[in-house]
Amino acid sequence: MAERIAGAVHDGQLIALLPGNLGSQVMRAALPDAVIAESATLPYGARQRGQAAAGLALVAHHNPTGVYPSSATDAAIAELRRVYPAVEPVEDALSAALLNSNGSLHAPLVLLSAAPIERLGAYDIHVEGTTPGVRRVIAALDAERIALREALGYRSAHWPLMDYYRDADWFYGPGAFSRVQRDSVWREKLDFGHRYVAEDVGCGLVLWSSLGRQLGVPTPLSDACIHLATALTGVDWYGTGRTLESLGLTREDLRRL
Numbered sequence: 001m002a003e004r005i006a007g008a009v010h011d012g013q014l015i016a017l018l019p020g021n022l023g024s025q026v027m028r029a030a031l032p033d034a035v036i037a038e039s040a041t042l043p044y045g046a047r048q049r050g051q052a053a054a055g056l057a058l059v060a061h062h063n064p065t066g067v068y069p070s071s072a073t074d075a076a077i078a079e080l081r082r083v084y085p086a087v088e089p090v091e092d093a094l095s096a097a098l099l100n101s102n103g104s105l106h107a108p109l110v111l112l113s114a115a116p117i118e119r120l121g122a123y124d125i126h127v128e129g130t131t132p133g134v135r136r137v138i139a140a141l142d143a144e145r146i147a148l149r150e151a152l153g154y155r156s157a158h159w160p161l162m163d164y165y166r167d168a169d170w171f172y173g174p175g176a177f178s179r180v181q182r183d184s185v186w187r188e189k190l191d192f193g194h195r196y197v198a199e200d201v202g203c204g205l206v207l208w209s210s211l212g213r214q215l216g217v218p219t220p221l222s223d224a225c226i227h228l229a230t231a232l233t234g235v236d237w238y239g240t241g242r243t244l245e246s247l248g249l250t251r252e253d254l255r256r257l
Helices: 001-006 068-083 092-099 102-111 115-120 132-151 162-166 176-183 200-215 220-233 251-255
Strands: 014-017 035-039 045-048 053-059 063-068 087-090
Touching: 035 068, 035 092, 053 068, 053 176, 063 068, 063 092, 068 087, 092 115, 102 115, 102 132, 102 200, 102 220, 132 200, 132 220, 162 176, 200 220, 200 251
Parallel strands: 014 035, 063 087
Antiparallel strands: 035 063, 045 053
16 A cells, blocks of 8 residues: 555655554555554444445544654644544554554454354344453453553553443543444454454554564463464464564664654
């Protein structure tokens, strides 16, 4: 995508990745003079329903966003707020990448619902798939994400997923989980090539796992979900996904960048 738009991007132009999963570090090779913003979550919880129709369940109330380079944060956030008023600044692009909790959310919901996903037609992982046991796995997996943020010294709010399940004030405002249970737009026929796996494991969990290795922070559930997803799909998600190794980054590079 960066290579396709490179000829049309001028110096200092703002590119927004909604969300990013450290995509700024993928794009900077082709767009070295762009300013790249990464948000923690999608501005909307929605599904396309036709050529000119979408089902909408959620609108972001808080969307923490980091900017690369971070020196451009104030100007980039001001520009983004003209379109997405929920955008809120955080330290940098890596901080925002580690606020994207979709890996904690979607990987367990899909992997622990593999049988009904394969056997049934339309299935809603956010309703039928969200049981107390699955929520305990989600909480434990999200704790690994937060441990990585703490190890990197980030002081901005960690936005734990359990706040969403408690109907506290989370990315999509108070009561978001109850709204999803009542007004879900995610009843659909899923497969294991869905972005819940390709993006949230392949760009999310594998990034956490590789950070954990570099920082000495254990990520056993992230690793387990990656291995399960690999066994389920036949895709080597760690080998092909967005890791520090695939980005050519070391722990020292992260500090400098």
